[in-house]
Amino acid sequence: MSRRRVMTNILLVLLALGLIWLGIRLFQDRRYNLISVLMALSACVPFYYAYEKREGSIRRMVLLAVMTALAVAGRFIFAMLPGFKPVTAIVILSGMYMGAEAGFLVGSLTAIISNMFFGQGPWTPFQMFAWGIIGMIAGLPVMRNVLKRKPALIVYGIFTGFLYSALMDVWTVLSMDGTFNLWLYLAAMLRAAPVTIEYMTANVVFLLLAAGPIGRKLERVRVKHGIFDE
Template identity: 35%
Template sequence: MIYRRGNNLMNTYKLTLLALLASLAVVGRSVFAFLPNIQPVTSLIIICGLLLGPAAAILLALLTTFLSNMVLGMGIWTVWQVVSWALIGIISGCMGRYSQRIPVYIIAIFSVFSGFLYGFIISLTTYSITGAFWPYYLAGLPFDMYHAIGNAVFIILLYPIISHLFAKYANNRFYLQNTS
């Protein structure tokens, strides 16, 4: 087996970026816990998927869910949170691979959609336990709206900053691929 320094360095750098995003998401979720369904987690997973790919977004969804739920409380909803955030990460990762330059307003629209998708999947928790889906889902629509609007605000605030900071990662990755 040939040891390739460049690929190993890239993986270490990518894991460091994931750790930073996970800590930002966990702290952000804890700080905004007093506001109903307004949190930066979904937006950070979307940004991670766009910039680092679907596998990184899934890993971020797992890390964020389990670490933040250790503080906020675990339950059956934890599984559904992982499923919903991982699905959002996969979709955003595919979007990032399809197009390198997606306008911020398109990402914000996707983040609004993701807020409602998250709420729909979380509502499946009640169906799996009680068998009553529609009353729970309809009662939760205002909270899904808060989540959707919060996602758009966080995308507008965080995406330009994080994408600028991650540009160094992209340049480093390009450099390492050409020198390996």
């Protein structure tokens, strides 16, 4: 990965964190719609910039739209099971086969688009960041190779189930009085343990089911059209 792309990824994460901080401190979590839109736009910046710089930009956009639609649809289909959804698995596969920026974009857009139906709120930016960072990590060059091994993929599925819950518990604590308290955070994580286990289980199940068929198709498209190469 080039130094420019590394810096782009770092700036993307810092920008997302900065926007979340802005929403909490300056707007007291009341302008969550504005913050969510700004985060979505910031996630798109690398692709807007690359649109005229690389070949296959339209193919990139279409494939990103398809993966985002799959993740949103998966959240709807499993709506009756709050913690058991294929969203994280699809975001991980997006990062694995399309790169870090694509993983962040699919994750963040999935949160804001699906929440148009599930309900927007101050939690939306946190969901956008949580799913976005999970997709970004999966899209790092070293991770893309490692995660193609089934044991590593299972471990990452378990880890991201914990990570998603841990990041969302930050919002849980901040929503109480606007400040972060470590003991409240640990208590929130402990209380959320059953749901966290459900997240972990769902990630492993859906990764094992989807990694083969979806992974083969994404790899075929990537090789055939020469897009999303590092």
